[in-house]
Amino acid sequence: MKRNWMKWIAAGVTVPALLLATAACGDDDDDDDADGGLSVSGVSGQTALGDVGSVYLTIENEGETDYLVSARVLGDLAEQVGDVQHHEVVTQGGSMEMREIEKMEIPGNGSLELKRGGYHIMLLDIDPPIEQGTQVELELTFENNDPIEIVAELGAPSEQDGVGMNGSMTPMHGSMTPMHGSMTPMHGSMTPGAGMATATPAR
Amino acid sequence: VRKYLAIQAFALLAAALLLPACSGDDDDEEPATRSATVEIIDSKFKGVLASPPFPKPEVVLTDTEGEPFDVRADTEGRVLLLYLGYTHCPDICPTHMADIDAVMQDLPPDVTEKLQVVFVTTDPERDTPERVREWLDLFNEDFIGLIPTQDQLDQVLRNLSMQPITKTDLGGGAYAVNHAAYVLAYADDNSAHLVYPLGVTRDVWANDLTLLAREGFSQ
Numbered sequence: 001m002k003r004n005w006m007k008w009i010a011a012g013v014t015v016p017a018l019l020l021a022t023a024a025c026g027d028d029d030d031d032d033d034a035d036g037g038l039s040v041s042g043v044s045g046q047t048a049l050g051d052v053g054s055v056y057l058t059i060e061n062e063g064e065t066d067y068l069v070s071a072r073v074l075g076d077l078a079e080q081v082g083d084v085q086h087h088e089v090v091t092q093g094g095s096m097e098m099r100e101i102e103k104m105e106i107p108g109n110g111s112l113e114l115k116r117g118g119y120h121i122m123l124l125d126i127d128p129p130i131e132q133g134t135q136v137e138l139e140l141t142f143e144n145n146d147p148i149e150i151v152a153e154l155g156a157p158s159e160q161d162g163v164g165m166n167g168s169m170t171p172m173h174g175s176m177t178p179m180h181g182s183m184t185p186m187h188g189s190m191t192p193g194a195g196m197a198t199a200t201p202a203r
Numbered sequence: 204v205r206k207y208l209a210i211q212a213f214a215l216l217a218a219a220l221l222l223p224a225c226s227g228d229d230d231d232e233e234p235a236t237r238s239a240t241v242e243i244i245d246s247k248f249k250g251v252l253a254s255p256p257f258p259k260p261e262v263v264l265t266d267t268e269g270e271p272f273d274v275r276a277d278t279e280g281r282v283l284l285l286y287l288g289y290t291h292c293p294d295i296c297p298t299h300m301a302d303i304d305a306v307m308q309d310l311p312p313d314v315t316e317k318l319q320v321v322f323v324t325t326d327p328e329r330d331t332p333e334r335v336r337e338w339l340d341l342f343n344e345d346f347i348g349l350i351p352t353q354d355q356l357d358q359v360l361r362n363l364s365m366q367p368i369t370k371t372d373l374g375g376g377a378y379a380v381n382h383a384a385y386v387l388a389y390a391d392d393n394s395a396h397l398v399y400p401l402g403v404t405r406d407v408w409a410n411d412l413t414l415l416a417r418e419g420f421s422q
Contacts, residue, residue: 046297048297049290049341052291052292054294082377083374083375089294094383095384096295096383096384097369097371097381100371117294117401117402120293120294122293122294123293125375156301156341157297157298157301157341157342158305159298160301
């Protein structure tokens with residue numbers, strides 16, 4: 001997790017991840033939550049026209065398996081944001097589908113990464129729309145741990161992390177089972193899901 | 204003829220590797236063609252190969268200025284990057300657009316001059332021409348936005364052998380539109396032999412777009 005931070009800083013990205021929660025921040029007061037093993041890093045977000053937005057982050061878990069069960073907007077924007085949901089983008093048949101997830105597992109001694117093309121927290125029906133760059137305070141609640149508050153800056157949609165770097169490709173989340181004949185990655189430059197080789201002709 | 208052979212070789216490659224029972228056009232010289240497929244896999248292109256290639260939709264849609272746009276005629280001879288998406292899309296669609304714009308900043312002028320980026324909304328219900336224009340301008344003012352009627356959208360999807368659009372209800376009247384997750388890249392032969400899912404690196408894009416613009420699609 002420390003390395004994650006270094007990477008973000010090295011990339012010149014300002015990460016407005018203010019960990020306001022006591023339990024997860026490591027300031028040892030007597031708030032001894034179960035194992036206090038959750039910490040959030042790499043918070044970012046994007047919005048195009050200001051009426052929908054998405055938030056990405058990584059939750060590290062040094063304790064037992066836990067679940068992210070909800071996210072809600074705090075502060076002034078709470079009224080403005082119609083709904084907050086968590087979704088998984090599933091790519092199936094070459095087609096993208098967004099699915100709402102009731103709770104997201106954060107494996108024990110592991111991490112949950114919300115990133116583009118995978119999991120995200122979505123802000124819907126933002127009315128009136130917000131400006132790009134708006135900071136949104138969110139409270140994440142978990143099944144076993146105390147809530148954690150974060151601040152996500154909803155910036156302009158930008159080039160995907162890693163895309164600018166030559167070399168390895170960030171594999172898509174999930175697999176791609178094309179509907180249109182077959183699709184074959186060239187040159188071994190992509191790391192397709194196992195479904196890539198399964199052809200489901202639509203004709 | 205060369206082009207035809209290449210396409211057939213791809214079909215055979217697909218037949219050999221992926222769908223043994225699906226391709227009906229394996230006429231002659233199977234062993235020779237098959238050995239050639241090894242070279243094809245080790246292609247100069249780095250995108251995802253679509254076999255058979257996607258034809259360019261033969262349809263006239265309305266652009267964000269209200270003018271008719273003939274997808275075939277108005278992109279003739281260009282390298283067309285076609286993407287179907289919607290502006291309420293929180294994740295994949297804006298990222299694809301931002302990625303393409305970022306890649307274009309790196310490409311030499313002779314390549315970018317040949318490129319045309321066309322976005323077709325899969326959500327004509329909510330995506331007005333003004334909204335699509337505003338959304339595309341966040342990425343690149345030269346990106347073309349097309350707003351089909353529902354019937355035209357169905358026709359485009361049929362042309363592309365894509366499934367009809369489905370929606371996921373998000374409650375409160377909101378919905379997500381499920382659509383193809385990749386960008387189609389058409390060469391000047393009006394066929395998209397290559398597609399690009401999310402996560403393609405900038406060097407892959409730059410390599411392939413340069414080749415497509417300067418040489419077209421061939422092996």
